[in-house]
Amino acid sequence: MVVVERFRSHKKQNWAGKRMNIKKFYFIVNKSAGNGKAGSFWYRLRKRLDERGINYIAVDTHCPGHAEKLAIDICRTEKNDEIALVAVGGDGTIHEVINGLSDFPGVPVGFLPAGSGNDFARGFTHESDPLMALDKILSTINLATYDMGAYRLAESVGLRTFASTFGIGFDAEVSRVTNESSYKRWLNKIKLGRVAYIVSVVRLVFSYVPQDIELVVDERKMSFNRTWLVAVSNIPFMGGGMMVNPSARPNDGLLDVCVVHNMNRFKLLVLFPLIYGGKHIRYKEVKILRGEKITVTSRHPITAHADGEIVGSTPVSITVQPGIRKVI
Numbered sequence: 240m241v242v243v244e245r246f247r248s249h250k251k252q253n254w255a256g257k258r259m260n261i262k263k264f265y266f267i268v269n270k271s272a273g274n275g276k277a278g279s280f281w282y283r284l285r286k287r288l289d290e291r292g293i294n295y296i297a298v299d300t301h302c303p304g305h306a307e308k309l310a311i312d313i314c315r316t317e318k319n320d321e322i323a324l325v326a327v328g329g330d331g332t333i334h335e336v337i338n339g340l341s342d343f344p345g346v347p348v349g350f351l352p353a354g355s356g357n358d359f360a361r362g363f364t365h366e367s368d369p370l371m372a373l374d375k376i377l378s379t380i381n382l383a384t385y386d387m388g389a390y391r392l393a394e395s396v397g398l399r400t401f402a403s404t405f406g407i408g409f410d411a412e413v414s415r416v417t418n419e420s421s422y423k424r425w426l427n428k429i430k431l432g433r434v435a436y437i438v439s440v441v442r443l444v445f446s447y448v449p450q451d452i453e454l455v456v457d458e459r460k461m462s463f464n465r466t467w468l469v470a471v472s473n474i475p476f477m478g479g480g481m482m483v484n485p486s487a488r489p490n491d492g493l494l495d496v497c498v499v500h501n502m503n504r505f506k507l508l509v510l511f512p513l514i515y516g517g518k519h520i521r522y523k524e525v526k527i528l529r530g531e532k533i534t535v536t537s538r539h540p541i542t543a544h545a546d547g548e549i550v551g552s553t554p555v556s557i558t559v560q561p562g563i564r565k566v567i
């Protein structure tokens with residue numbers, strides 16, 4: 240009955256935990272995150288920085304993709320062992336910043352959660368309050384090295400990075416519909432941004448068409464019929480706290496894979512709340528795997544997201560990059 244398969248166990252943890260000598264903090268601020276909530280958060284954060292006499296520079300993003308360019312420009316002009324970059328926004332903002340840092344492994348990154356979902360904070364920094372998160376970052380005591388995921392889509396050039404989850408299928412459509420929705424804006428206003436993802440699940444469950452896929456995890460080849468989603472995770476959470484891969488750890492050198500297949504729509508809807516406690520993995524239609532290299536192919540292209548941002552469609556190959564990123 241329980242179809243939870245663990246053919247790889249966690250590797251030895253690569254926790255680094257050391258103090259750094261950071262001389263200057265760069266804050267990359269996406270004031271549009273959380274549908275504008277980040278702007279008011281930033282006002283309070285800046286006040287705290289000024290009160291403490293911190294040496295910092297803040298730069299605002301002006302459009303999608305800008306955080307990545309800013310991160311590259313900063314790292315090219317500054318001594319990499321003296322700076323830290325801090326993303327202020329949601330998971331989309333941190334996704335852009337870590338991609339900008341791809342060629343600069345020595346630069347630590349921090350996150351002040353001010354978006355709608357904030358799964359990065361849940362999985363890495365464990366601090367949901369932006370002011371508390373700022374205090375932790377400034378103390379730079381909690382510096383550790385973490386794994387990142389790398390993905391290559393057939394239609395794109397080069398390797399891209401994700402921090403939390405790479406998702407294919409239903410969850411990608413949920414991310415797309417949520418990001419385009421007007422209810423996300425309204426729910427963010429009343430501090431219920433994560434509920435927007437739940438609304439999208441209910442909207443899509445009766446129209447989404449599950450697809451057949453081929454999955455390879457390390458050397459192991461598998462076929463799944465009527466697949467709703469494949470979620471490749473570095474941390475347990477996606478979509479604002481859904482615990483899709485409860486055992487995923489960002490410092491074990493491995494990625495966890497959750498495949499939901501052959502489940503009828505009504506069962507999916509009824510069981511959906513279980514994902515918040517990670518209890519969905521008990522069901523025969525849910526397969527959990529773990530590995531270092533994952534490829535997904537399908538006859539028809541299936542939408543894919545990285546950290547909640549739509550990035551393309553299948554086929555895709557994904558690998559883990561063990562301990563590559565310093566996070567404060």
Ligand SMILES: Nc1ncnc2c1ncn2[C@@H]1O[C@H](COP(=O)(O)OP(=O)(O)OP(=O)(O)O)[C@@H](O)[C@H]1O
Nearest residue numbers: 272273300301302303329330331332354355356357
């Ligand atoms: N100045 C800007 N104006 C509009 N959009 C921006 C701007 N700067 C960045 N963006 C885009 O805003 C999008 C949303 O940002 P982000 O994901 O950080 O917030 P969120 O969607 O509210 O939070 P979460 O992803 O945690 O649910 C990203 O795709 C990013 O590229």
